[in-house]
Amino acid sequence: MYYFLGVFLILLGHVLAQNKQINRVNVTVYYESLCPYARNFTINQLYPILQGNLSHYVNLELIPYGKANRTSDINSDVSFNCQHGPIECYGNLIQGCSRDLIDYGSNTDDLGFNKNHLDFVECFMKNVTSHSTRTQAEEAVVRCSKPKVISASRLKTCANNTFGIQHLIHYGKITDSFQKPLEHVPTIVFNGVYNEEESDGAQEDFLAELCSKIIEPKPKECDSAKILQRKSSKSSVNSFHTISQFLIWYTLVLMFYLST
Numbered sequence: 702m703y704y705f706l707g708v709f710l711i712l713l714g715h716v717l718a719q720n721k722q723i724n725r726v727n728v729t730v731y732y733e734s735l736c737p738y739a740r741n742f743t744i745n746q747l748y749p750i751l752q753g754n755l756s757h758y759v760n761l762e763l764i765p766y767g768k769a770n771r772t773s774d775i776n777s778d779v780s781f782n783c784q785h786g787p788i789e790c791y792g793n794l795i796q797g798c799s800r801d802l803i804d805y806g807s808n809t810d811d812l813g814f815n816k817n818h819l820d821f822v823e824c825f826m827k828n829v830t831s832h833s834t835r836t837q838a839e840e841a842v843v844r845c846s847k848p849k850v851i852s853a854s855r856l857k858t859c860a861n862n863t864f865g866i867q868h869l870i871h872y873g874k875i876t877d878s879f880q881k882p883l884e885h886v887p888t889i890v891f892n893g894v895y896n897e898e899e900s901d902g903a904q905e906d907f908l909a910e911l912c913s914k915i916i917e918p919k920p921k922e923c924d925s926a927k928i929l930q931r932k933s934s935k936s937s938v939n940s941f942h943t944i945s946q947f948l949i950w951y952t953l954v955l956m957f958y959l960s961t
């Protein structure tokens with residue numbers, strides 16, 4: 702009888718743990734700092750949507766490299782070549798530095814990304830366009846860095862030394878191994894599986910695309926999201942999940958009766 706009770710408790714713990722944990726959607730954004738579409742996406746969709754409760758449903762990875770290329774992987778003589786020119790390379794360096802230096806690159810508590818980094822990126826994108834000068838870009842670094850989070854001078858120094866360059870090479874390698882050269886900026890990937898239709902869909906309506914990936918129960922923020930009519934392999938995973946939960950409950954109840 703103690704044996705059954707033990708199994709009962711273990712299974713109960715398992716079910717409770719499964720119900721408590723939110724399954725986050727992995728979202729990877731490949732972008733470059735001055736691309737108008739990436740800026741529009743970040744400013745008008747990604748950033749505002751992640752201000753609310755939906756932020757708890759996402760693991761976000763921002764990869765600032767885009768269509769750039771480089772002449773060498775040795776930082777002493779590397780030179781980056783960016784689609785919108787040298788200011789874009791500077792913006793990529795600065796955003797890579799922001800990602801890696803703010804809170805030592807760790808996520809904000811309870812979130813699957815760093816909120817301070819996302820704040821910085823959004824502010825920089827608002828302030829720096831493909832018409833900006835280097836001086837204006839440097840002014841934006843000052844305007845967008847909050848002293849309590851990171852100083853502008855640390856970011857600027859990083860963008861001008863080995864640390865920043867090495868990290869941008871790293872983002873370059875990640876991008877190259879995904880697609881070389883990157884075809885669309887931004888490219889938005891869900892759960893590590895690239896689907897062009899989803900990436901384009903996310904640019905148009907990130908809320909709808911994200912909510913379609915969130916496993917039930919969905920947060921109420923998804924109530925207003927457009928329902929996407931797209932064939933998805935996820936539904937079979939969902940029903941498998943439900944069936945396995947049902948089986949666990951069933952076993953539990955059975956064991957409880959047997960043990961008493």
Ligand SMILES: *[C@@H]1O[C@H](CO)[C@@H](O)[C@H](O)[C@H]1NC(C)=O
Pocket residue numbers: 737738741742745746904905906
């Ligand atoms: C920005 O994106 C929205 C969709 O979120 C789109 O309706 C709008 O036309 C875009 N603006 C520009 C300037 O591309």
Ligand SMILES: *[C@@H]1O[C@H](CO)[C@@H](O)[C@H](O)[C@H]1NC(C)=O
Pocket residue numbers: 753754
């Ligand atoms: C966020 O979600 C929690 C429960 O998940 C809810 O109590 C709260 O009202 C929500 N907040 C907003 C701003 O929707």
Ligand SMILES: *[C@@H]1O[C@H](CO)[C@@H](O)[C@H](O)[C@H]1NC(C)=O
Pocket residue numbers: 768769770782783784785882
């Ligand atoms: C490197 O990138 C620049 C800017 O996107 C592009 O014009 C150039 O063709 C690229 N060179 C190579 C070798 O891919």
Ligand SMILES: *[C@@H]1O[C@H](CO)[C@@H](O)[C@H](O)[C@H]1NC(C)=O
Pocket residue numbers: 824827828844845
């Ligand atoms: C530049 O960033 C600041 C700080 O976020 C913001 O208040 C301001 O509106 C931005 N400027 C532009 C032109 O968007």
Ligand SMILES: *[C@@H]1O[C@H](CO)[C@@H](O)[C@H](O)[C@H]1NC(C)=O
Pocket residue numbers: 860861862
């Ligand atoms: C770093 O700063 C020096 C001096 O201002 C400048 O000549 C050099 O081009 C900068 N290097 C990079 C990678 O920005």
Ligand SMILES: *[C@@H]1O[C@H](CO)[C@@H](O)[C@H](O)[C@H]1NC(C)=O
Pocket residue numbers: 725726727760892893
């Ligand atoms: C999301 O990414 C994490 C870490 O890479 C991984 O363990 C997890 O399985 C991914 N989730 C999905 C749904 O792909």
